[in-house]
Amino acid sequence: xxxLADPCNPVFLVHGLEPEDHHLIVVCxxxxxxxxxxxxxxxxxxxxxxxxxxxxxVAKLARLALTEDEVALYGAQLxxxxxxxxxxxxxDTAEVPATAQVIPSRNVQRADALRPxxxxxxxAALANAxxxxxxxxxxxxxxxxxx
Amino acid sequence: xxPIRDSAAAIARAVNAHEVSAAEVAETVxxxxxxxxxxxxxxxxxxxxxxxxxxxLVDARLAAGETLPLAGVPVALKDNLCVTGTRTTxxxxxxxxxxxxxxxxxVSKLLAAGALPVGKTNLDxxxxxxxxxxxxxxxxxxxxxxxxxxxGSSAGSAAAVGGFETPISLGSDTGGSIRxxxxxxxxxxxxxxxxxxxxxxxxxxxxxxxxxGPFARTVEDAALTYDAIxxxxxxxxxxxxxxxxxxxxxxxxxxxxxxVGIVKQFDLASLAPDVRACYEAAYADLERxxxxxxxxELPTADYGVATYYLIAPAECxxxxxxxxxxxxxLRVDGADVGEMYERTREAGFGxxxxxxxxxxxxxxSSGYYDAYYLKxxxxxxxFAQDFARAFERCDVIASPAASTPAFTFNAKSDPVSMYLMxxxxxxxSLAGLPSLSVPxxxxxxxxxxxxxxxxxxxxxxxxxxxxxxxxxxxxxRATQHxxxxxxxxxxxxxxxxxxxxxx
Numbered sequence: 225x226x227x228l229a230d231p232c233n234p235v236f237l238v239h240g241l242e243p244e245d246h247h248l249i250v251v252c253x254x255x256x257x258x259x260x261x262x263x264x265x266x267x268x269x270x271x272x273x274x275x276x277x278x279x280x281x282v283a284k285l286a287r288l289a290l291t292e293d294e295v296a297l298y299g300a301q302l303x304x305x306x307x308x309x310x311x312x313x314x315x316d317t318a319e320v321p322a323t324a325q326v327i328p329s330r331n332v333q334r335a336d337a338l339r340p341x342x343x344x345x346x347x348a349a350l351a352n353a354x355x356x357x358x359x360x361x362x363x364x365x366x367x368x369x370x371x
Numbered sequence: 372x373x374p375i376r377d378s379a380a381a382i383a384r385a386v387n388a389h390e391v392s393a394a395e396v397a398e399t400v401x402x403x404x405x406x407x408x409x410x411x412x413x414x415x416x417x418x419x420x421x422x423x424x425x426x427x428l429v430d431a432r433l434a435a436g437e438t439l440p441l442a443g444v445p446v447a448l449k450d451n452l453c454v455t456g457t458r459t460t461x462x463x464x465x466x467x468x469x470x471x472x473x474x475x476x477x478v479s480k481l482l483a484a485g486a487l488p489v490g491k492t493n494l495d496x497x498x499x500x501x502x503x504x505x506x507x508x509x510x511x512x513x514x515x516x517x518x519x520x521x522x523g524s525s526a527g528s529a530a531a532v533g534g535f536e537t538p539i540s541l542g543s544d545t546g547g548s549i550r551x552x553x554x555x556x557x558x559x560x561x562x563x564x565x566x567x568x569x570x571x572x573x574x575x576x577x578x579x580x581x582x583x584g585p586f587a588r589t590v591e592d593a594a595l596t597y598d599a600i601x602x603x604x605x606x607x608x609x610x611x612x613x614x615x616x617x618x619x620x621x622x623x624x625x626x627x628x629x630x631v632g633i634v635k636q637f638d639l640a641s642l643a644p645d646v647r648a649c650y651e652a653a654y655a656d657l658e659r660x661x662x663x664x665x666x667x668e669l670p671t672a673d674y675g676v677a678t679y680y681l682i683a684p685a686e687c688x689x690x691x692x693x694x695x696x697x698x699x700x701l702r703v704d705g706a707d708v709g710e711m712y713e714r715t716r717e718a719g720f721g722x723x724x725x726x727x728x729x730x731x732x733x734x735x736s737s738g739y740y741d742a743y744y745l746k747x748x749x750x751x752x753x754f755a756q757d758f759a760r761a762f763e764r765c766d767v768i769a770s771p772a773a774s775t776p777a778f779t780f781n782a783k784s785d786p787v788s789m790y791l792m793x794x795x796x797x798x799x800s801l802a803g804l805p806s807l808s809v810p811x812x813x814x815x816x817x818x819x820x821x822x823x824x825x826x827x828x829x830x831x832x833x834x835x836x837x838x839x840x841x842x843x844x845x846x847x848r849a850t851q852h853x854x855x856x857x858x859x860x861x862x863x864x865x866x867x868x869x870x871x872x873x874x
Contacts, residue, residue, distance in 0.1 A: 277733060279729070282729050282732050282733045282736065283729065285732050285736060286688060286716075286728045286729055286732040287692075287695070287709075287712045287713050287716050288713060288716050288717050288720070288725060288728065288729070289710075289713035289714050289716075289717040290717065290725075291717075294725070298725065298726055298729055301726060301786055302726070302729055302730060302733065304785075304786075304787060305680060305726075305730060305786060305787055305790075306730075306733075308676070308677060308680075308787055309677045309680060309681055309743070310677075311673075311674065311677055312674055312677045312678060312681075312746055312747065312750060313746075315671065315674050315750055315753065317746065317749035317750060317752075317753065320749045320752045320753055320756075321749070321752055322745055322748035322749050322751075322752065323748055323749075323751045323752040323755060324579060324748060325579060325609070326565060326579075326751070326755055326801070326802055326803035326833075327564070327565050327566045327609070327611060327803055327833065329566075329609065332608040334605060342473070342606060344472055344473070348472045349472070349698075351470065351472060352468075352469055352470060352472070352698070352699035352700070353697075353698060353699065354696055354697075354699075354700070354701070354702035355702070361697050361698055363697055363708055363711070364704070364705065364706070364707055364708045364710075364711050365707065365708070366707070366708045
């Protein structure tokens, strides 16, 4: 995972400078083209981000065992798409709250009671399992051998 | 009554009147689809047992004195809708053998209304695409030119209705996946307000945008289908808890007093001259029917595709994390559980799905979240605000549904050029608005010989489905564009106009 001080990732977020927004700060040297360790604008950040997508790292996060051909293909395509997406930086959203849900909504609660019509039997729940055993999903070993 | 060519309204009238049984309709349609689909490839799976069982049930209910709004109406279901005991693939190898253990609410409601499920239709894998070409299985063809795509992602559902296999079908629309294929296939495709139709049992792509909706050959049939599936569902927490007014009773015949907004930023000058002329004629027809045209602003229009291609892949990467080879679907073994996950997903997902998972994972990864996902969510707020402002000056917004008619297979090899197909539909999706595409004419593409249909997109404020369908009906009734084309699959037969739309 990207850490806040990940050397591959010279950009990190400082939270709390303003309550409604976060600031992007470039800290890791050497990046003279960005003004070396100073605060870079969001726009600068976006433009540079698409140039250095580590596709292998992203694939690892996404749990995809890409082939070498795919790394080359998706790396190029992702870079191309992100350049298109970078245009968003020009849209002024300083005064705008984020929208996760466009429909007026409220918290939804229900009685803490069984709903048999939506419950699967154990048999039904396991019916699509690639491997099942003794009423459980069977998976490869997760915990290493003792010793 | 002809169950192949008549409207859903006409079929339901005949079946309710005991002129023909649901069982007879089922057998006629099944035999027809088995033959017609050899060239259309709309269907992934036919469901004859389910069809016959449902037909028996409908006939029994009618015999007991009931009247059902969709009695005996054949319906095709996009294969990302779960139906108990039925293979549900979402167009993906990773779910090739998945048998759904429960039924989507929208499907249950259609069955309760008397509809007959003919089968599951092909789609772009996990509903990601604008042509149907991203299906891991059969690639459906356009009924008006078999060398062209039917649009996507609800490719098979659109082809089935446009090609006169079934009068209605269900699709899902995330960024245009109902409206674009409807335009390409000369039919009506309707995406209701986000939350109007329960998503319970719809295999998730981008949860804040996905919405189920109908395809039909007439606005009236789309309204009847929508009325059957709309409404609050406690099984979907994002389902809207407010009364869905019936729309089939609100169909208008003129547009007097209606203010139609034309978006200044949707400049028709960028379109091919014949396509542009078609839309100019459509706007003029709206005016002729009594509407007033007003120019409205959508300053964010050009940011729609960028905003969408952050939000939708981000949600997709999260939703598709569940496909890991443990509980359902494909598994490819590995030395440990991590390797099993990676190999399973590598083998099970196709190129477009992998691309979107990668985009989404990147956009959500530590250090990039604010710059991409949060920025896109703020842009989304701007879209909602811009539309709200536009609707202070108009009742409905009219625009093209797509910038071109259906293109040929393999014409769009660059992902971004495919993404731009959704330029007109995406802003409306981001704002959650109800919207539809209704046939508005045809042009002969530069690389083609046959006239291919175009669609007029209409959109109204949140929850104004009744107004939207009413306006679309007035336009359809006055122009009758859909009747002017004949599918190549049916060109040897004489088609008569559907009889249910001029009541």
